[in-house]
Amino acid sequence: DSGVTQTPKHLITATGQRVTLRCSPRSGDLSVYWYQQSLDQGLQFLIQYYNGEERAKGNILERFSAQQFPDLHSELNLSSLELGDSALYFCASTRRGLADYNEQFFGPGTRLTVL
Amino acid sequence: AQSVSQHNHHVILSEAASLELGCNYSYGGTVNLFWYVQYPGQHLQLLLKYFSGDPLVKGIKGFEAEFIKSKFSFNLRKPSVQWSDTAEYFCAVAYSGAGSYQLTFGKGTKLSVIP
Numbered sequence: 001d002s003g004v005t006q007t008p009k010h011l012i013t014a015t016g017q018r019v020t021l022r023c024s025p026r027s028g029d030l031s032v033y034w035y036q037q038s039l040d041q042g043l044q045f046l047i048q049y050y051n052g053e054e055r056a057k058g059n060i061l062e063r064f065s066a067q068q069f070p071d072l073h074s075e076l077n078l079s080s081l082e083l084g085d086s087a088l089y090f091c092a093s094t095r096r097g098l099a100d101y102n103e104q105f106f107g108p109g110t111r112l113t114v115l
Numbered sequence: 116a117q118s119v120s121q122h123n124h125h126v127i128l129s130e131a132a133s134l135e136l137g138c139n140y141s142y143g144g145t146v147n148l149f150w151y152v153q154y155p156g157q158h159l160q161l162l163l164k165y166f167s168g169d170p171l172v173k174g175i176k177g178f179e180a181e182f183i184k185s186k187f188s189f190n191l192r193k194p195s196v197q198w199s200d201t202a203e204y205f206c207a208v209a210y211s212g213a214g215s216y217q218l219t220f221g222k223g224t225k226l227s228v229i230p
Binding site: 004044058103 | 218219223
């Protein structure tokens with residue numbers, strides 16, 4: 001158990017719908033990263049938040065957005081879903097996001113299936 | 116853009132065989148290097164990491180990796196694999212950019228160990 005929690009574990013929805021994935025970082029971790037794991041693209045970095053502020057963006061579609069709340073949990077919002085959005089979505093947390101790298105601890109992931 | 120290449124998609128070994136998984140990265144600057152493991156149905160776990168110092172890094176469960184800067188490589192090794200090492204292995208690179216330390220992952224190598 002990494003200490004990072006993600007809900008829900010599985011999500012099945014239809015094309016065109018909107019879903020929200022939730023991540024709670026380890027206690028004391030300020031930085032949250034979101035990753036997408038799909039069969040064809042592998043593991044790709046989507047976005048990072050540090051202490052409530054967006055810090056970096058990776059290969060995140062405009063249909064996707066995220067935020068980090070004052071209690072440091074984060075949500076990833078996926079809208080206008082397409083079949084190709086079916087993937088495993090991981091979040092990871094680390095204590096710092098600035099000037100000092102720490103190991104990222106990964107959550108168990110949310111498996112999204114778009115039908 | 117940074118990229119990480121893992122040479123083998125699927126490796127099949129018998130128990131007690133030696134393992135070497137290749138990893139090359141493209142970034143020419145200062146990097147932090149990682150190997151993560153994902154056991155079936157589980158989240159990513161850190162096997163080992165290299166930040167600086169001795170280029171031969173020892174990790175958990177008998178794994179080690181060697182950083183060869185001139186070859187941009189960070190190959191993972193284990194002298195004698197066990198059935199319980201069956202998993203998917205990901206090489207990852209982190210670089211600092213504007214205060215972000217997102218990981219760039221390779222596509223992964225699936226290891227199957229036959230008893």
